[in-house]
Amino acid sequence: MSEYQALQASPFLRRGRILAAVMQALLFASAALSVLITGAIVWVLVTESLPFFTQVPIWDFLTDLQWTPVFTDAHYGILPLLSATLWAAGIAMLVATPLGLILSIYLSEFARPSVREVLKPILEMLAAVPTVVFGYFALLFLTPLAKQFIPGLEGFNLLIPGIVLGIMILPYVVSISEDAMRAVPMALREAAFGLGMSRVQMAFSVIIPGAFSGVTAAYLLGFSRAVGETMVVAIAAGQNPNLTGDPREGAATITAYIVQMSLGDLPHGSLVYSTIFAVGLVLFVITLIFNLLGFFLRRRFREAY
Amino acid sequence: MSGEADLEHAATMRLVRAKRVQDLVFGVIGILVLIVVMGLLVTLVADLLIDGVGRISPEFLTSFPSRRAAGAGVLSAWIGTTLVMLVTAAIAVPLGVGAGLYLEEYAAKNILTDAIEINVSNLAGVPSIIYGLLALGFFVYGLNLGQTVLVGGMVLALLILPIVIVATREALRAVPSGLRESAYGIGANRWQVMWSYILPSARPGILTGAIVGLSRAIGETAPIITIGALTYIAFLPPAPVSATPPWINFDWLNSPFTVMPIQMFNWISRPQAAFHVNAAATGVLLLGMTLLMNGFAIYLRYRLRRLVRT
Known part of the structure; x- marks a missing residue:
């Protein structure tokens, strides 16, 4: 041996x-x-x-215009819940897209490293605020304030929670798109400056196209978050299913409906009990699609450079 | 001849000036947006403080919730939050670090690893309320565990698992490979290298991730509501430690509970303004906890970066 x-x-x-x-x-x-x-x-x-x-036939579930599972005349159409969810998330994107683009360009191309070191933790603090606190802020501070400027705004509405959702997903969107922008090689920036571009021109014609898949991924992931966010809409958008084209009205989102049902006593095995899983399944599928799209786009920009 | 050159020079200067103005304008817009966003954060904190800080008193911390707003307190809520966080940390940290370690140091590049990675990144994006539905269907009714501290801790642990995994992987990636190689060089096997060399030097990064994850868990409301834990709790779980043998008991794991964000949500949904004051006071405490935890994590990371740099 x-x-x-x-x-x-x-x-x-x-x-x-x-x-x-x-x-x-x-x-x-x-x-x-x-x-x-x-x-x-x-x-x-x-x-x-x-x-x-x-x-419930799946066709009714997808096309019925009413969602009244606890009424005697029960209707099980998810459209009211879905439309409220998309309204809130859409308004959030309207807020988060321009602000996020400006902030991420500012942080990645304009701010000095020392400034960035201070700003990023502050954005993280914003991301750390519990969602129930944002809900309080939306319902008891922003809504009464906005009522003075927007005629017809109801106590529960989709507009204010939507805006608050936009602010909530902002840190997340900014951090992903800034990552993508910073991954664009320095040589491309230098070439742009060599052609006589200003920093703004460089940002919009070199950095954004160069980081396009990463920036798009940031917004897809942000949208998925806004769709799945619960407490702000459950508190400030009301709990009344309402198929509406007017964001000044309140309407229950998918998540708000699940919360509302969970607050009561749900008999295990009843039809009402299974409704929260049915709408939960729809929510899961929507967020899954956006998450996967975001994941593969993000991976592509990582491989590109 | 020189006149032409002058003209050209002036034109160039105009162009340069125009570009400088462009940059200046965008810089100002960027700062304005920052001020607006930060202003919102400051307004939120100020609003909460103005509404609620006067309500915080020793009695508020040592009273149970009550029908009378003035006599209500958050005793069962903050004790519930503490116990739930203990369970969450005990589950999420070992599992998250283990998974991170496997993916970063052990996993071969194959389809299985790829699938796990896609999966972790997707889990990070699953809405928290879906985790609540999972817990309701699986823990509460499937395993018949009921609405207990254990179930609350487990669902929050699942929720923050991706955060801990991602933070662990980043911390591991920052460990210089020379350390790994020299540890193997003196004859350590793979686990010895991990346990004695890699994990200790990744510890601050992992700790940061764990704190950030827990600070997310502490403010989560939706999954806890979904498991049906929003009830009137005017008692405490049995104490985990006692003066008589066997000194430690785990009965508290099976006790019903409430947590701070649930208590706050409960008070917000009451119509009376007096309860909104209670909600604001709870919000101040909750915000204080999360910001403290995050501040600590940011400080840790800052110190870590300085250590790495020098």
Whole structure:
């Protein structure tokens, strides 16, 4: 037996090898758990909403204009909830897109490193504010204030929560798009300056096209967040399903409906109980599509440079 | 001849000046947007402070919620939050660090790893209320655990798992590979390298991620509402430590609970203004907790960067 083999066979080293193998298995298990979580989400949403889809034709679910699951004349059309969700998220995007673009260009191209070091933590602080606090702010401060300027604004409305959602997703959108912009190679900037461009021209004709997939990803992911955000709309947009074209009115979003139903006593196994999983499934599918699109776009810009 | 050159020079100067003005204008717009955004943050904090800070008193912290707004307090809420956070941290940190370590240091580049990565990034974007539905269908009814501290802690742990994983991976990526190589060079096996060299030097980064994750969890309301935990809680879970043997017990895990954001939401949804004051006071405490945690995390990261630089 060679010296090497003797060393390999020593109990001390063997114990070490066994521990290493066990730990590797445990680490793999914790990484694989994340896949299990996704699987569990899909499984729970599908199985718990099955009773709903066996009783309500999917065509009614998608086209009925009313959502009144607890009335005696029950209607199960998701359109009112969906339209309110899209209104709120759409208004959020109207706020977050221009502000986010300006802020990310400013942070990546204009601000000095020392300024950026101070500003980014402040943006992170904004992202850290609990959503229920934003809800309080929207309902009890901004809405009464905005009522003085916007005639016809109701106490619960889609406009103000939408704007607050836009501010909430701003730090997130800015941080992803700034990352993408900073990944654009310095040589492209230098070439742009060499052609005599101003910094603004450079930002809009070199940086934004260069970081386009990353910036787009930021907005897709931001939209997905706004769609799934719960507390602000549950508090400030009201809990009344309302298919409306006027954001000054209140309307329950998908998330607000789930919250409203969870507040009451939901008998397990009832049709009403399965409605929250049915609308949850729709919400999950929408956010999944946007998340995946965002993920692949982000990955593309990482590979591009 | 020289006149022409002068003209050309003047034209160039005009062009240069125009471009400088462009940059100046955009810089000003950028700063204005920053001021507006920060102004909103300041207004939010100020509004909350004006409405609520006068309500915070020792009695507020040591009273149970009540029908009378003036006598109500957040005792069960802050104790509930503390206990739930203990469970969340105990689950999310080991699992998150383990998964991060595997993906960054062990995983081969193959389809399985790719799938896990896409999956983690997608989990980070799943709305928190969907985690609440998962917990309702799986923990509360599937496993019949009920609306307990354990279930609340578990659902928040799942929610922040992606944050801990991503932070761990970033921290690991920043560990210089020389450390790894020299540890292997002196004969350490893979786990020994991880445990004795890589993890200790990635610890500040991991800690930062864990704190940021927990500060997110502390303010989460939707998943806790969805599991049906919004009820009137005027009692405390059994104490985790006691003066008599066996000193430590885990009955508190199976106790019903409420948390700070739930208490705040409850008070916001009452019509009476007196309860809104309570909500604002709860908001001040909650905001204070999250900002403190985030401030600490930012400070840690700042110190870490300085250490790496020098």
